[in-house]
Amino acid sequence: MPHARPAAPALALLLASVLAACGGDVTSVPGADMSVQAREVFTLTNAVRTQGITCRGVTYPASPALTEDRNLNFVAQQRAQDIARTGEFVHDPKQSSSYVALIEGMRYSTVYPYTDIGENLGMAGTATSVVTQWQASVKGHCETQFTGIYIDPAGQQRPGFRRMGAGEAVSGGGQHYWVTIFSR
Numbered sequence: 001m002p003h004a005r006p007a008a009p010a011l012a013l014l015l016a017s018v019l020a021a022c023g024g025d026v027t028s029v030p031g032a033d034m035s036v037q038a039r040e041v042f043t044l045t046n047a048v049r050t051q052g053i054t055c056r057g058v059t060y061p062a063s064p065a066l067t068e069d070r071n072l073n074f075v076a077q078q079r080a081q082d083i084a085r086t087g088e089f090v091h092d093p094k095q096s097s098s099y100v101a102l103i104e105g106m107r108y109s110t111v112y113p114y115t116d117i118g119e120n121l122g123m124a125g126t127a128t129s130v131v132t133q134w135q136a137s138v139k140g141h142c143e144t145q146f147t148g149i150y151i152d153p154a155g156q157q158r159p160g161f162r163r164m165g166a167g168e169a170v171s172g173g174g175q176h177y178w179v180t181i182f183s184r
Helices: 008-021 036-049 070-086 099-105 127-136 141-146
Strands: 053-055 058-060 117-123 149-151 157-159 163-170 176-183
Touching (some): 036 141, 070 117, 070 176, 117 127
Antiparallel strands (some): 149 157
16 A cells, blocks of 8 residues: 555645735745654754765765755655656656646745755665665765765756755555755
8 A cells, every 4th residue: 555645745735826916925825844753854964964975985074064945845745756656756847747837836936036946756665775875876966965075967067055945755565765855
């Protein structure tokens, strides 16, 4: 049986769209609190960031802790639920919305103008396991999550992220999915 989640995030997205269409204020769109498990990912991420890390053989100094962003929590939770429901463990899914589409759909970019956004996806049984996987990644996940820089899709080094949201969901088959969303 699928791990059911309340419909509130979908309602919040609909509310944001309606308010924006009517010229209303979307700065007060309800975000989401992190689950206990997602909060553990956030806490572990900041512990690694503030100590420094070696990613793909390059040592990075300590970086400032990320700030929790409730709107990014909302997007991360939506993405985790979509992945658990569809099994599409990709950044650009065909059966659901990408993190970019979700952010644009809730007018996040007009509320908090951003220069860059990013997403890390993970499959692991625990928060500690998924953070360890991202630390060991050779595809840029380590830099994105734990350093003061990130590598964009074109392979260019960019200034690091400042805000983070986290979400987690479990599929009907028991697979645990994790999503972290970042912005500058």
